[in-house]
Amino acid sequence: MPWRGVFQRYVLKCPVTEAGVSRRTYTHEASLYVHWPYCLKRCSYCNFNKYIPRSVDHVLMTQSLQRETQTLLHISQVSCITSVFFGGGTPSLAQPSTIAAVLETVSKHAQFSANAEVTLEVNPTPAGKARLRDFVAAGVNRFSIGMQSLNDSSLRVLGRDHSPQEALQTLSEARTLCPGRVSVDVMFGLPDQSEDSWQSELEEVLSVCDDHVSLYQLTLERGTHLFKQVQLGEVHVPGDDVTATMYKTARNILKKAGFLQYEVSNFARNNAVSTHNIGYWKAQQYIGVGPGAHGRFVPHSLQGVLREARTQTLEPDVWIREVQQHGHATRRQIQLSHLELLEEVLVMGLRMNEGISHQHWAEFSPEANLHQVFGVSEDFQQLQQRGHLILDDGGLRCSWEGLALLDSILPMLLLRLEMFFKKPAASAATAGRTHGQRKR
Known part of the structure; x- marks a missing residue:
């Protein structure tokens, strides 16, 4: 049976309140990240967990991804999956049947929220383009295309294995199959790139x-x-x-083109935001499957009460062996203290244009609100006076100017957070540790 039919049978709506507003059940819903670790070659700038194999046993890899997905769903006791993201590596090198098999495993052991987003990262080569239609048939409804550049010389320096023309052809096919649900990755600050050449290249990207x-x-x-x-x-x-x-130039060009910057690096128009990535930025639970994948969830079936940071075994061959032996290959699991969890809420939440609402903060910190933690700090007040931070009835967020300075603002906020929650007794946490899935 095609996975799309399975989706229709198992889809549900996540719990809602009487007012019709979604009630976040942090212990019963999560997103799913699936890591495909293989690539045809390594790009010159890439240090991600990826491997260049002589051959791939697609049947064994599929079985292992299915089994780890089933096991971690059982451990987490998650009943609702809100989104799925196939990242890598180069997941467009996987067989569409692998994507379908993983999604069907999810549908057998949990349920999908209404309109669940299923994203696949695509390397815009002819091989990647040729499989797009099959990936849609397998259940993918959103593509993220690693275009990176439309400049031949830049692509060569980056070690990419596609040409600008191939990227444009892949983008056109993806837009035909998933209109309004195609993202492109573009890089700046490349070797020998000037401000003028960057502006011209971005304008060309926006035209297509x-x-x-x-x-x-x-x-x-x-x-x-x-x-x-x-x-x-x-x-x-x-x-x-x-x-x-x-x-700064890119932000202004995108704004004029009708794109809303909803996160430090992400821009959307017509509300085409990535709901999967928003889950990370809002500190929602996510399950990481595959070699080197990261996860954040409460392991209920192991009598857990605290959220854990989990990392799967890096090397594919070792990962497969451990999955066969134990059902999953979690190499590292760390219980997050209250402070560590709040650090992640802060660091990830401030990446978003909307910031952190009072209600969202209270779900993780009912004992102290944003004003109590940050509002009385002199350093914080100075950032407010400079117009970089805003704390009002809507919550805590960066201004337009402050969002570009987030890396320099966060250390002060993290120190303030640590000082507040470590008085009078010390917490077991240490500041500054944040994790999240990374995009290619």
Whole structure:
């Protein structure tokens, strides 16, 4: 039976209050992240958990993903899955039947919320384009396309295995299959990229894209080929002042094009936001399946009462063996203290344009509201006076200018949070640890 038929049989609406407003059942609903670890080649800038195999046993990989999904759903006792995200690696190299099998496993052991978002990351090569229709038939209803650049020389420096024309063809096919539900990833701060060339490239992207754009500044990660090239002076990247201007320019161009910046790196029009990623930013539960995947949930079937941060075994072969032996391959699990959980609520929530509402904060911190924790701090008040932070009846959020300065604002807020919750007795937590699934 096609998975779409299964979806129609098992879909439900998550609990709602009498007023019709969704009631977040943090212990009974979650999103699902599925990591496909394989790629055809490693990009020069990438340090993600990915592998270049000689061959892939798709049957064994599918069985292992299904079994770990079933086991972790049982451990979490989650009954409602709100979204699924197939990331990597290059999940568009997986067989559509693998995607369908994982989704059917979910439908057998939990239920999907109404209009559940199912996203697949796509590498815009001819092979990726050729399978899009089959992925839709398997149950995917949203694509995230790793375009990265429409400049030939930039793609070569990044080590990408597609051309600008192939990216445009893949984007066109994806928009035909999932109109209004296609995102593109675009990078700035690339080697030899100027402010003018970046502006021209972004305007070209906006002339062909759908309703969602994700902007990422190139990060030079130690151990990558590109990092070594820059260290040796073989290639040159723009300075911090230039990349700051690039980001500001991009925000203004996207705003004029009708895109709302709803998160530091994400822009949408026609309300085409990524509900899966919003789940991360709102500190909702998520289950991570696959080699190296991360998760955050309360393990009820193990008599857990605290949310755990879980990381699955990194290496695919070892991960498969552990799943066969134990049903899952959780290599690391750490109970999050109250302070650590609030740190994640703060760090992730302030990434969003809407910030953190009083109601949302109270769900995690009923004993102390936002005004009590932050409002009396002199450093905080100075940031308010500069117009970088806003704390009002709506909650806590960054201003338009403050969102661009979030990395420099967070250390003060985290210190304030730690000082508040460690008085008079010390907590077991340490500040600054946050995790989340990363996009390619």
